[in-house]
Amino acid sequence: MTQKIDSEREKYSGAYGTITLHSFSERKASKEADFFLPYLSSNMTLLDCGCGPGTITVDLAKIVAPASVIGIDIEDSQFEIGRNKAQQEHVNNINFQVGNIYELPFPDNSLDAVFAHAVIYHLKHPDQALKEVYRVLKSGGIIGIRDADHDHIIFTPSSPILEKAWNLLGQVVTINGGDPFFGKYQRKYLQKVGFINVKASASFDYAGTTEKIKQNGEFWADLILQKQVTAVILNHGLATPQELETMSQAFIEWGSHPDAFFARARCEAVGKKP
Numbered sequence: 001m002t003q004k005i006d007s008e009r010e011k012y013s014g015a016y017g018t019i020t021l022h023s024f025s026e027r028k029a030s031k032e033a034d035f036f037l038p039y040l041s042s043n044m045t046l047l048d049c050g051c052g053p054g055t056i057t058v059d060l061a062k063i064v065a066p067a068s069v070i071g072i073d074i075e076d077s078q079f080e081i082g083r084n085k086a087q088q089e090h091v092n093n094i095n096f097q098v099g100n101i102y103e104l105p106f107p108d109n110s111l112d113a114v115f116a117h118a119v120i121y122h123l124k125h126p127d128q129a130l131k132e133v134y135r136v137l138k139s140g141g142i143i144g145i146r147d148a149d150h151d152h153i154i155f156t157p158s159s160p161i162l163e164k165a166w167n168l169l170g171q172v173v174t175i176n177g178g179d180p181f182f183g184k185y186q187r188k189y190l191q192k193v194g195f196i197n198v199k200a201s202a203s204f205d206y207a208g209t210t211e212k213i214k215q216n217g218e219f220w221a222d223l224i225l226q227k228q229v230t231a232v233i234l235n236h237g238l239a240t241p242q243e244l245e246t247m248s249q250a251f252i253e254w255g256s257h258p259d260a261f262f263a264r265a266r267c268e269a270v271g272k273k274p
């Protein structure tokens with residue numbers, strides 16, 4: 001069904017815990033997939049790769065109904081929120097299943113649209129993943145991807161310890177095989193794989209209210225102490241456990257600063273299979 005994958009796979013640098021899940025589950029198609037929505041219409045079969053808790057997936061399913069939508073993720077524990085949201089909102093055309101973007105469980109030329117939000121920049125082989133998406137799309141099918149680019153993080157008030165924390169979080173993605181600066185290369189990769197009419201744009205994730213900044217501070221404070229993150233940092237001698245505790249605390253303190261603001265660039269691109 002698919003090409004053989006390099007045995008040297010990346011490791012996912014994100015977390016799967018309660019704080020991360022809560023933050024991701026606030027995502028909506030009207031914001032995170034806004035760039036992709038003009039290309040969708042009723043009765044398009046759609047796959048959401050690396051769907052996580054799947055709240056965006058459920059919104060997309062409403063748009064393309066009655067066609068079926070599949071959300072896949074390598075992590076089984078992510079689907080409960082999406083399944084509950086689908087049930088509460090009477091969305092019946094959706095299925096969540098474990099799956100890997102490198103080996104999609106679909107025949108060639110079988111889907112109308114594929115979406116991947118905040119996934120490709122974690123991958124060591126974005127070209128192989130995008131080739132696999134290309135394979136399963138029908139001629140005329142559409143891909144939409146959105147990825148962070150750490151070249152553009154706006155964060156105030158900052159401090160040396162928080163600057164170091166940002167650098168470390170980026171380094172963890174790199175060491176795990178991803179690219180925290182991937183966003184800017186989306187056009188290059190989509191075109192290399194054969195997609196045409198590639199259109200790139202950008203927007204920001206941001207936190208600009210007391211509540212959102214507190215939540216954002218807690219998110220980063222939690223992430224930097226997650227064991228898969230600390231393991232990379234400590235194994236590479238990039239910081240001490242005490243420094244990581246201090247960084248986590250600094251994120252919490254930042255989250256209660258009255259003037260704080262956070263924004264991070266997300267690049268977005270859409271392409272068509274000829």
Ligand SMILES: C[S@@+](CC[C@H](N)C(=O)[O-])C[C@H]1O[C@@H](n2cnc3c(N)ncnc32)[C@H](O)[C@@H]1O
Nearest residue numbers: 024050051052073074075099100101117118119
């Ligand atoms: C940052 S989260 C984004 C989740 C969701 N798209 C969202 O924006 O709310 C990235 C997700 O990609 C998944 N993932 C990472 N590598 C993957 C792969 N090779 N195939 C499928 N999913 C993958 C992770 O398990 C994680 O749930």
